[in-house]
Amino acid sequence: MTAIEHQLSGQAGDLREFSDEDCVVLLKEGNSSAFAELMRRYQSRVYSYVLRMVSCPDDAMDICQTTFISAYRNLEKWQPNALFRTWLFRIASNSAIDYLRRNKLYTQVSLESVDGTLTGGMDPEHQYVSSARCSGMINLIQQLPPLFRQALLLRELEGMSYAEIAQALDVSEGTVKSRIARARYGLVSGLDQMDGVESVR
Amino acid sequence: MNRERCPDFDKLSAYVDYELSDGELGEVGSHIAECAGCRRTYDRLVQLGNVFSVMRQESTEINIVPDIERQLNREPGARSHGTRLYGRLLSYGLAASLALAVGVNLGNHLAPEQEVKIDFSFTQAAQMAPFSFIPPGSITLEHATCFIGTRI
Known part of the structure; x- marks a missing residue:
């Protein structure tokens, strides 16, 4: 008996052992707790990504909620051959881009406005990096073109491969490679200017 | 070092992400070991990755599950056990009402006329x-x- 059949047989099971795609199948079968499990898995990750896209915590929270509600309503459109994660981040990316186009807001987020601390539990080297670099980096990220920004954030924050990013953004892998490189070039140049170091080639 | 052989920034960026073929990875790696300029650029890309690593560790924990569940439960057709149970009970009630109406109607027609x-x-x-x-x-x-x- 497969994991899904086991769940559908009515026995209470821990959904944490199920893959994202299994949870979607369970959800389509009427198990609403599967969607709660998916939200628990991705809510903070989607929020973190959207926060870096729009730079406003309150708006990021709204977009995050919109993303999950949209995912729920459009669940029938999800194809089993696609990863749920890339599909979800595609919705989040589109929502964030829509927001940016609608509002043209490029306000900067302060580190204090984010819940929690940046340096808790980190080693001294990371603490130095965070205090010296993160605030400047966040400012630089906000100055990147949104299309470059989203590709880089999906790579750096979500650890997606170029193929997954291409699927999430509906572009070719070559485009992903180019966007990430251009975004990095902008950030490295910006950090070099902050440090007074000669810029990269 | 011959700068014409230097990989462009796109390739160095992809090298950091291990998104090159095995042959290209070896080629770029060998070049970086010899070329001071590319080595410096590579180091900057690695430092950039370290900053993102710190950002990944920030606490951005949220809990929007209750809010979203509340919103979705208000929607008609929500995929929830409660709604399904309610719909089932409603259908049972309608079926019982229909059966009662049909029974009364038939009874009125079948029963002999009485002086009540x-x-x-x-x-x-x-x-x-x-x-x-x-x-x-x-x-x-x-x-x-x-x-x-x-x-x-």
Whole structure:
């Protein structure tokens, strides 16, 4: 008996052992707790990504909620051959881009406005990096073109491969490679200017 | 070092991400080991990755599950056990009502005509006075008012 059949047989099971795609199948079968499990898995990750896209915590929270509600309503459109994660981040990316186009807001987020601390539990080297670099980096990220920004954030924050990013953004892998490189070039140049170091080639 | 052989920034960026073929990874790696300029650029890309690593560790924990569940449960057709149970009970109730209506209708047609007549007029109901504030048999109630309607 497969994991899904086991769940559908009515026995209470821990959904944490199920893959994202299994949870979607369970959800389509009427198990609403599967969607709660998916939200628990991705809510903070989607929020973190959207926060870096729009730079406003309150708006990021709204977009995050919109993303999950949209995912729920459009669940029938999800194809089993696609990863749920890339599909979800595609919705989040589109929502964030829509927001940016609608509002043209490029306000900067302060580190204090984010819940929690940046340096808790980190080693001294990371603490130095965070205090010296993160605030400047966040400012630089906000100055990147949104299309470059989203590709880089999906790579750096979500650890997606170029193929997954291409699927999430509906572009070719070559485009992903180019966007990430251009975004990095902008950030490295910006950090070099902050440090007074000669810029990269 | 011959700069014409240097990989462009796109390739160095992809090298950091291990998004090159095995042959290209080896080629770029060997070049970086020899070329000071590319080595510096590579180091900057690695430092950039370290900053993102710190950003990944920030606490951005949120809990929007209750809010979203509340919103979705208000929607018609929400995929929830509660709604399914409610819909099932509603369908049972409708089926029972339909069966009762059909049964009464058939019964009226099949049963022989009898001389039972029930007067549901207002006066008859008033005689019953189910909600009267005067208790039954009260001496304050005049006899005539007990029969304000027509008797059958």
